[in-house]
Amino acid sequence: MRASRFALAAGLFLLVPASPAFAAPDLTVSATHAAPTFLRTTAPNTTVYAGTLMLTVTNGGADPTDGTPVTVTERLPTGLGSLINNPGFGAGPTTASGTGWTCTGTTTSTCTRSDALAAGASYPPITVNVTVANNAAASLANAPTVNGGGDASLATGADTIPTAVDACPNGFAAGQNVTFGPPTPVIDSGVVNPERADGCSLLDIIWNAAPADHASFVAHVDDATTAFGLTAPQRTAVHDAANQSAIGTASDHQIDNACTAGRIALTFDDGPSLYRPHTMQNMRDRYSPAVLFDVAVRSEANLDIAKFERDEGHVVLSHTYDHPHLNALSPALQVAEMAKAEDTFNRLGIPITFRAMRPPFFEANAATLANLAAMGYTSNTARIETTDYDPANTLAATRDAIVNQLRAGAIILLHDGPIDTPAGLNSSDASVQIIDAARARGFCMGTLDRKGNVVATRYVPRTTPIPPITNAVPYVPLAYPGTPPSPWKLVPQPLKIMVAHTQLNRGGTGTITLTASNVSDEPTDGSTITLSDRVPTGLTVTSIAGTGWTCTGTTTRNCTRVDILPPHSSFPPVTINVSVSATANFVLANAPTLTGHGGNVWVDTVSDPISVGVGAPGDVGGSVPATLALTLGGPATFAPFTPGISKSYTASTTANVTTTAADATLTVADLSTDHPGYLINGAFVLPQPLQGLGVVKTYTGPVSNDAVPVTFTQPIAATDALRTGAYAKTLTFTLSTTNP
Secondary structure, three states: OHHHHHHHHHHHHHOOOOOOOOOOOOEEEEEEEOOOOEEEOOOOOOOOOEEEEEEEEEEOOOOOOOOOOEEEEEEOOOOEEEOOOEHHHOEOOOOEEOOOOEEEEOOEEEEEEOOOOOOOOEOOOEEEEEEEOOOOOOEEEEOOEEEEOOEEEEEEOOEEEEEEEOOOOOOOOOOOEEEEOOOOOOEEEEEEOOEOOOOOEHHHHHOOOOOOOHHHHHHHHHHHHHHOOOOHHHHHHHHHHHHHOOOOOOOOOOOOOOOOOEEEEEEEEEEOOOOHHHHHHHHHHHOOOOEEEEOHHHHOOOHHHHHHHHHHOOEEEEOOOOOOOHHHOOHHHHHHHHHHHHHHHHHOOOOOOOOEEOOHHHOOOHHHHHHHHHOOOEEOOOOEOOOOOOOOOOHHHHHHHHHOOOOOOOEEEEEOOOOOOOOOHHHHHHHHHHHHHHHHOOEEEEEEOOOOOEEOOOOOOOOOOOOOOOOOEEEOOOOOOOOOOOOEEEOOOOEEEEEEEOOEEOOOEEEEEEEEEEOOOOOOOOOOEEEEEEOOOOEEEEEEEOOOOEEEOOOEEEEEEOOOOOOOEEOOOEEEEEEEOOOOOOEEEEOOEEEEOOOOOEEEEOOEEEEEEOOOOOOOOOOOOOOEEEEEOOOOOOOOOOOOOOEEEEEEEEEEEEEOOOEEEEEEEOOOOOOOOOOEEOOEEOOOOOEOOEEEEEEOOOEEEEEEEEEEEEEEOOOOOOOOOOOEOOOEEEEEEEEO
16 A cells, blocks of 8 residues: 555656746846047137047846847947937037937936847947046046846946047048148048047148148148058148148248147137128138028128128038027927028028038027927037127127137127127227237137037138128017117017006006007017016006916916917907005006017017096086976878778877886776777777787886887788768776886
């Protein structure tokens, strides 16, 4: 029996299979960097230096990941910063990105995905766009991590990134062709400007000193091409281009290219203005390039000078179409604004040099910057500036404020004709003194590249005449008092504000009414329209409302809406109910405004002086006696009755009613005792009753001389016996009341 039980037990054991060993995925992350050495600058140079990190996740295990999230975390080492929304550097909306990855964060980026990764395979790499600080250490340790996907451990990658100071900051950009001039047009070698690992390009070495003469310049070029290791055909091409140029000859103006202190760029906003030809002459006189952030509405107004800017060799970039506050526009209207500007430049035959722009007022929040970047625009906001747009600012004040801020890589901002103030000439002339002062301090003049950084250029002016301004220069409503130089015109203003107020007395109440209208032949564009009223001291707003308006604010009340206003029409008014202080001034200055399209392009302001009265009680009155007056227009007479014919006859009169009562009733009745309700002829009575008796009209309030028609009907049958003579009856009309 024991043997049998043992055999049964052994059989049960054999039915349980052995469990195989579990082989999990094994994730690792490798980190590399794009350039062998990341270049940086030194303070106070503010040039942006950037680099790219690459992260690759590999599954080194025997099994695929299990579909749970895989997370890569990149904490940038000190010395590196995140770079986003800069198409010039190829940076998108997030610091990190990669096919199939969802990445968030800036200084610390987190990228996740959940698709299975096969054993021995790698996910598509993650790219991390970074900036390099000017105080970054000579060696940076990057240590990204990865976990998840069924791998219980946290893996850390390692990448040592060397950094070095750029030996030629703000130099000639690599990637452009090596060219020489004068003469104009320049001689193009067809060889792309190479760059060494230390940041110096071939053109940087060529132009590290002014040429003594033409032969020595060509020899210097030959030495530089040899040192850079160019091929024999490349060296020959560069040599021939240098030799054909007039560099170092008597006709060559010796433009400064060797900078002991660094290179700077001079930029002008809001052109082409009336003073732009003057500025162009100043640039010619100083052999200085300029970067011109132009507004398209002004370029199309004076196309000759707009074309000259480009043909002369200056860099022309977009400053929008008509200078709105971009943050105040919806994303769709931002796109429309930039597209309208670009389309205008293209239509005029003066396409912008490249897709870089400067936001008006430098107002570009994170959302606006992301939208501009999605359009492919690098936004240029770095600059040194002063209040040169203020007409009260002097030439000396502009010059000194800029010169005191000079540093390598500085981008100088001037306005040689602001679009919203009457200033400009002082800034144009200050630029000459700024250039002279900068060169005396060891700086030389450069331009801007696609990334928004200062780079070298060699501007050689032409000899063609500078065209004058011939057409009116467009302006938006001025932010400062004064009159722009002629000829000028206002950008078309579709919006108009109207204001009205009731009589306001101290200690009393009243209303202010604001109405926005479109006085143009076109509908508005759907941008936010704002009615603003800084209600004067002495008035307290008790309520504010208007159909379709959203109103906010305390001291200044702002009412907004975004629906489109058709041509020659008005929005529903905004009513502001106010109480008046007992000590309010007797005259209050109210100046509400109406704005649209970015808040400064469409503007209307109206002055509404409010006369405040003083109230005193005083009775005046009169009395009305209780009155019920009733007159009749005459008898109601029927046409003669015809015997033997069935017919209904009508007769009418008019009752004229005057009543001061709160209610009244007009009635008509037969009060006789001889066959009441029937017409009689002596002893004879019509067989059918008179119709039309009873209530004629009721009143719910006083009336005067109300003419009430009263109609009677008398039916006659064909068999009715009629006696010769007149049938009649005296009726009683009554006007009565229960509430006199």
